[in-house]
Amino acid sequence: MKTIINGVKISLRAEWFDKDLLDFLREDLDLTGAKRGCGIGVCGTCVILINELPVQACKKTVADIVDMTVLTIEGMSNKDDPLHPLQQAFIDAGAIQCGFCTPGMVLTAHAFLLKNNCPSREEIRKAIKGNLCRCTGYQQIVDAIEEAARHYRK
């Protein structure tokens, strides 16, 4: 049994299946970009993409990623490559303060823009409704996603 995480194939053992997926990513794979803000699926800081859909890792187990393709924030851009345009837009728009919500926010927005590359601000707000941010008041996050959308149109 296997999964693909950030483009890398990983074999999974059956005894891991019940493990909390967020713990598995953070503790076993050292992918600490996904954060634990609430642990009950209501804050979005742990969001990752499974087959391009945003998912709260804290609500899933390892069994949920068998034969799936997983993207975490670490897989959005390679170390020496330029940032993904969405990430750059977050920086340029001032959408980052403490940054704790940022990985989940970026991935949620990425999944959304893959489906809707010409969204209204209202639609953007709805898309990130599951991601809490206590610092920014969301405005510059919406700005960033709106600005990044054009890169998804290409």
Place this chain on the structure above:
Amino acid sequence: MSKLKAKAWRNDATAKVTGRAKYTDDLKFVDMLHAVPKYTDHVHAKITGIDTSVAENCEGVVCVITAKDIPGQVYWGQIQKDYPMLAQEKIRTHGDVVALVVAATREQAIVAAGKVVVDVEKLPAVFNPKEAMHPDAPLVHEDKGTNIVVHHRVRRGDMKDGFEAADFILDEKFNTQFIEHAYMEPESAVCNPRPDGVMEVYGSMQHPFSTRRFTAAILGVPLSEVEVITVPMGGGFGGKDDTAAIVCARTALAAQITGRPVKMTYDREWSIRESYKRHPYVIQYKMGVSKDGRITAVQTSMVTDAGAYCSVTPWVTWRSTVQCCGPYKVDHVHADVYGVHTNNVFTGAMRGFGSPQVNFAIEQLVEMAAEKVGMDPIAFRRKNMLRQGDTTVTGQVLDTHTVSLDQVLSNVMNEIDYVQKLKRCTYGMSDSDEEYGIGLALSYRGMSLGAEGVDFCSAIVNVQADGSILLETGIHENGQGSESVMILVLAEALGVKKERIRYRRPSTSTIPDSGTTVASRGTLMGSGAVTKAVDQLKAVFAEGLAETLECGESDIQFKDEKILSTSNNKWISFEEGVSILFSRQMYPFAMGVFKAPRVSWNEENGQGDAYFTWVYGCQAVEVTVNKKTKKVKIINAVASHDIGKAVNPPMLLGQIYGGMAMGLGYGLSEEVVIEQGVIQNTNFHKYKILRATDVPEMTGIIVENHDPRSPIGAKGIGEPALEITAPAAANAVKRALGIRSHSIPIKVKEMLNKEV
């Protein structure tokens, strides 16, 4: 719709947006253990015994630590040393921790914590601060002899004269609630006992020096043997001081006892249960107003719940005292502000400190007064607001900076088209289910600590032999972007590119204690210290380069990466200048210290120059209220703040937006519900902070009246941005429904029921 204007810049953005930034819980050490806290079900009880034997034998458990294992101080605190690191003889509140369980894994520690048995004798508890003030009330701290933590006063003018001059008298009561900071990152600490005998502390905390004091105290070691190292922090908002420091201190204790690195990361539920909250207030106002719309007198009494521990209640209440009449001129004032212990969760610093509560009340009260007199509320404000050279209620003359209330008020009114929109307000008479209202609020705010405490800050600029620059300051990066601000200030002052500058990861062992990064003092104090350091650095350069540039020391200037002489136009590159200094055995190194100008305070009559400077702000909010669903929808929000000088405008706007969103939550949705001392909503499904769909598009208008008392003219924004949003929303709801809420969060259902 807001368009991307200037691109934002911050030094830590790439690390954060790629997930590479390492927050405390992301850190790992070889051989690391995990600790968890043990709570009890009690709110007030005498501890008669703690049995750890079963827990100690659980799988993976290394030790169970109780108060008797603490080598240093059991009790500590910033003002009064009344907070037990681990509860010893008594439980005073539901968040008290009686033991730490240390195990190989966090799960094992959690299982074992359930096996620690605590025997108690229950004690009568008190949850209402007014009842707690009664001499017969149960004492939360017997040794204090009273539950009253603090009583501040203002005595100004003559109340008899003041009320005699009034044609109308208003008597109104307002209530505000407990609020959770809701930083997205719960408390976490990792402590590493280093071979050199120093305890290394990494923590999600906003005050490294306070954390060091807590940690050294519990360990019973000198300050030099604890090194607190700053890592990215997932939000603080004033909330990562005491509790966060205590979590670090306890983790250090576990590391000291086991001799191994220990991590302790809080669940959200533990965080909300144990961490301190915003002070809830009961505020009574009596205001005298003359027929022509002058406020003649204000008498006020405010009582707030300090909860079980003192924390910074004396300081929070002091700010309420100083700003007890809002930004208005009142000659006759009598104010009493009390902080009182109960067995509720303790209360402490939160963005805004003691002003959001007062502003919520006073900014509604002035509108009620205007109504009584039959005057337009804006005209009423303009008539009474503080202007250049006026004297505040504590006797401070505002003549050292620009008093810009009128300016920020006009900005907001113009931007939101206030006068026109006022005509559209429905006052509960709408034909449809939807009512509409607009409201605004005004404030002034004393900057930095004021007479609360010793206020100074340091910065170190260390230019390397190749011309690259290391900068550190005593200001803490709370997520607000303070490091970026300091880099920009240094780059501008030294005439170099910001790319030359690296912010050095601060540690308590490398820079002098610069106080807490609170009270919106980061930019003001930090930029002051950087400027002082640059002045000294320039003197070093001038001394070392005057000969090379064949000019006098005072002719030397720094511009566009060059060091040049104004007398003969000779110049050398910054790098060349640096290497000449090194060749002359001179270090281009400086430590700058900025000391806040003197302030004064007389606790007897509440008179004095409370703060060395002030900022001014105005915010307006538009709402619709649906009578059927009872829901308030915020449809627009505009703010204008005079912050002296904007160093990093996009980040400054981010502070304004974030502050307004938090302020709207304060006014409309947030409330920590406490029943018999037990918090009922300990996670975000029940504690409602605003989501992206709840927040409107916002506009921020920055006013820059440079402040002569700030070395670069800049002041602060963190707190002003939040402190008037709730009253603006309350005034808007009033104009939508025709009725007023005297308490927050505003509950439309209850308001309408009361009416019927």
